[in-house]
Amino acid sequence: xxxxxxxxxxxxxxxxxxxxxxxxxxxxxxxxxxxxxxxxxxxxxxxxxxxxxxxxxxxxxxxxxxxxxxxxxxxxxxxxxxxxxxxxxxxxxxxxxxxxxxxxxxxxxxxxxxxxxxxxxxxxxxxxxxxxxxxxxxxxxxxxxxxxxxxxxxxxxxxxxxxxxxxxxxxxxxxxxxxxxxxxxxxxxxxxxxxxxxxxxxxxxxxxxxxxxxxxxxxxxxxxxxxxxxxxxxxxxxxxxxxxxxxxxxxxxxxxxxxxxxxxxxxxxxxxxxxxxxxxxxxxxxxxxxxxxxxxxxxxxxxxxxxxxxxxxxxxxxxxxxxxxxxxxxxxxxxxxxxxxxxxxxxxxxxxxxxxxxxxxxxxxxxxx
Amino acid sequence: xxxxxxxxxxxxxxxxxxxxxxxxxxxxxxxxxxxxxxxxxxxxxxxxxxxxxxxxxxxxxxxxxxxxxxxxxxxxxxxxxxxxxxxxxxxxxxxxxxxxxxxxxxxxxxxxxxxxxxxxxxxxxxxxxxxxxxxxxxxxxxxxxxxxxxxxxxxxxxxxxxxxxxxxxxxxxxxxxxxxxxxxxxxxxxxxxxxxxxxxxxxxxxxxxxxxxxxxxxxxxxxxxxxxxxxxxxxxxxxxxxxxxxxxxxxxxxxxxxxxxxxxxxxxxxxxxxxxxxxxxxxxxxxxxxxxxxxxxxxxxxxxxxxxxxx
Numbered sequence: 001x002x003x004x005x006x007x008x009x010x011x012x013x014x015x016x017x018x019x020x021x022x023x024x025x026x027x028x029x030x031x032x033x034x035x036x037x038x039x040x041x042x043x044x045x046x047x048x049x050x051x052x053x054x055x056x057x058x059x060x061x062x063x064x065x066x067x068x069x070x071x072x073x074x075x076x077x078x079x080x081x082x083x084x085x086x087x088x089x090x091x092x093x094x095x096x097x098x099x100x101x102x103x104x105x106x107x108x109x110x111x112x113x114x115x116x117x118x119x120x121x122x123x124x125x126x127x128x129x130x131x132x133x134x135x136x137x138x139x140x141x142x143x144x145x146x147x148x149x150x151x152x153x154x155x156x157x158x159x160x161x162x163x164x165x166x167x168x169x170x171x172x173x174x175x176x177x178x179x180x181x182x183x184x185x186x187x188x189x190x191x192x193x194x195x196x197x198x199x200x201x202x203x204x205x206x207x208x209x210x211x212x213x214x215x216x217x218x219x220x221x222x223x224x225x226x227x228x229x230x231x232x233x234x235x236x237x238x239x240x241x242x243x244x245x246x247x248x249x250x251x252x253x254x255x256x257x258x259x260x261x262x263x264x265x266x267x268x269x270x271x272x273x274x275x276x277x278x279x280x281x282x283x284x285x286x287x288x289x290x291x292x293x294x295x296x297x298x299x300x301x302x303x304x305x306x307x308x309x310x311x312x313x314x315x316x317x318x319x320x321x322x323x324x325x326x327x328x329x330x331x332x333x334x335x336x337x338x339x340x341x342x343x344x345x346x347x348x349x350x351x352x353x354x355x356x357x358x359x360x361x362x363x364x365x366x367x368x369x
Numbered sequence: 370x371x372x373x374x375x376x377x378x379x380x381x382x383x384x385x386x387x388x389x390x391x392x393x394x395x396x397x398x399x400x401x402x403x404x405x406x407x408x409x410x411x412x413x414x415x416x417x418x419x420x421x422x423x424x425x426x427x428x429x430x431x432x433x434x435x436x437x438x439x440x441x442x443x444x445x446x447x448x449x450x451x452x453x454x455x456x457x458x459x460x461x462x463x464x465x466x467x468x469x470x471x472x473x474x475x476x477x478x479x480x481x482x483x484x485x486x487x488x489x490x491x492x493x494x495x496x497x498x499x500x501x502x503x504x505x506x507x508x509x510x511x512x513x514x515x516x517x518x519x520x521x522x523x524x525x526x527x528x529x530x531x532x533x534x535x536x537x538x539x540x541x542x543x544x545x546x547x548x549x550x551x552x553x554x555x556x557x558x559x560x561x562x563x564x565x566x567x568x569x570x571x572x573x574x575x576x577x578x579x580x581x582x583x584x585x586x587x588x589x590x591x592x593x594x595x596x597x598x599x600x601x602x603x604x605x606x607x608x609x610x611x612x613x614x615x616x617x618x619x620x621x622x623x624x625x626x627x628x629x630x631x632x633x634x635x636x637x638x639x640x641x642x643x644x645x646x647x648x649x650x651x652x653x654x655x656x657x658x659x660x661x662x663x664x665x666x667x668x669x670x671x672x673x674x675x676x677x678x679x680x
Contacts, residue, residue: 002481002484003481003482003483003484006477006478006481006482007478007482010467010470010474010478013467013469013470013474014467014469017469018469202463202465203461203462203463203464203465204465204466204467206426206431206459206461206465207459207461207465207466207479207524208482209430209431209454210429210430210431210454210457210459211454211455211479211482211483212454212455212482212483212484213482366450367430367431367432367433367450368426368431368432
């Protein structure tokens with residue numbers, strides 16, 4: 001046991017004395033969370049809109065004010081005629097035109113049934129859908145405020161999609177679980193496989209092998225520090241998400257941390273498997289990037305929704321561990337559900353981890369190839 | 370295959386019995402047999418690619434032999450590999466310590482891994498370690514080449530191994546450090562340690578009790594350094610002239626020449642029996658060479674090696 005701890009201590013020296021390793025370990029999660037949380041969101045702010053108001057009544061004016069004060073929309077111009085609409089879109093700056101027909105206020109106040117038309121520039125379809133959703137929400141909010149006691153719908157608006165759990169479509173909610181799985185995978189799988197490959201490359205592995213240390217002790221000595229550091233990283237990311245980006249933590253923190261440990265264990269098994277295949281740091285990095293990171297970025301639902309992928313890629317995405325982890329994190333943090341609803345992805349992660357660990361242990365050989 | 374018969378004396382520290390290893394089509398070690406006696410400083414001499422490192426790796430349990438068997442300190446290198454790993458000291462050819470750990474941290478790491486401490490076995494490494502002690506807080510990566518070798522030797526010795534394996538320890542080390550290193554090996558030998566050392570430098574062969582010449586995976590000869598020199602039986606001359614290039618061309622065409630190689634500033638010329646220095650001189654003057662120096666010399670190990678390679 002003494003020699004095992006000497007090994008772990010040595011491993012900590014390696015990590016703490018290498019500025020690049022430290023930077024990847026602690027700088028990267030911070031940078032990624034902040035980057036994805038603030039800059040690269042698919043949230044829309046200050047989209048340019050134009051208003052065509054034929055009504056000029058109380059409700060049309062109040063509704064326009066409400067839209068513009070939401071922070072999502074910025075008025076570029078007031079239009080006066082229908083023919084201006086097409087011209088405005090052609091110029092390309094305006095993404096949304098709101099049209100109040102003649103008699104909007106009158107219809108709303110008396111008939112209880114009024115129409116408002118939302119025109120969006122669908123050449124950017126995602127933006128168009130998002131903007132329509134934003135505006136629809138704001139209009140419904142206005143309606144609810146106007147008739148606090150009245151359950152009967154006074155205004156008729158085509159609602160295109162219903163948004164549950166993330167009514168404001170906050171980008172951070174989607175990205176933080178993705179970033180978390182990416183960082184944990186990077187730290188656990190990439191870094192462990194590189195450090196093991198480094199010992200093979202520099203020849204120290206030979207010296208270690210011709211010592212009383214068993215292969216298992218060597219590998220677990222490599223893994224233990226990274227398990228610890230990955231867990232700290234996971235906690236940092238959760239804390240950043242909750243306190244800085246305002247993501248709710250509706251479910252159990254204990255469950256979230258346990259699931260995080262499970263995912264770290266899985267990533268470490270992947271890292272061990274890579275390291276049994278790679279003899280140089282470059283190969284280890286290459287395999288990790290190609291086989292682990294790229295699929296995680298593109299196929300886990302982190303950047304692109306799985307539902308909108310081609311059928312083939314949807315099938316491929318079922319073997320990406322991060323996909324299940326993202327579901328779990330979203331479920332716990334945002335929906336606030338417990339293990340009863342998450343046992344399925346948890347079981348998948350557990351089985352994957354077991355198979356990978358068994359495979360990498362089977363690949364261990366007490367001699368050089 | 371050449372050399373002495375395998376006598377399987379249990380007192381022998383290393384017994385190699387018809388060992389072979391191939392990597393694909395490359396037959397790195399072919400049917401090698403040799404015995405290293407207890408307390409012996411044994412040198413494995415041969416050029417790069419001779420198979421020395423492969424042979425070492427089989428002996429320190431890192432590689433499985435394709436055929437044959439070997440024992441180190443009475444343990445089979447295949448069957449008893451776990452036990453062997455606690456009792457051999459191995460220093461691979463490349464610098465293989467941790468450059469980001471200090472001198473002291475490297476040494477204490479290897480001591481702990483082998484279940485001992487620096488203090489317990491300090492006696493064995495004292496003479497070497499005193500030279501390192503002023504730098505003990507320095508990172509190993511910042512040491513000079515000679516210092517790195519000394520540290521690596523300390524790390525390989527710290528658990529008081531039964532047999533010490535040093536794979537090309539002096540390659541890439543300056544001449545002064547090389548000599549110091551061999552002095553350290555002599556000291557260790559006097560303490561009764563069995564040492565197997567490999568080197569491509571023929572001039573280091575004389576430091577060993579016995580040597581094996583290795584080439585293309587085969588052992589060419591096993592003997593004491595003097596014995597190997599005496600294997601060389603043909604007349605040998607050192608020849609020098611103003612135009613070395615033309616000299617080697619002309620000598621190789623001469624009717625009396627067997628071989629002719631460049632050895633530093635002189636050429637070593639092997640001739641048929643009964644050729645005198647005067648007759649060589651005569652031949653060279655006819656070929657218009659100036660400042661010709663010719664002297665009969667005793668064969669060195671390198672001459673023997675060249676001759677054995679030719680066969």
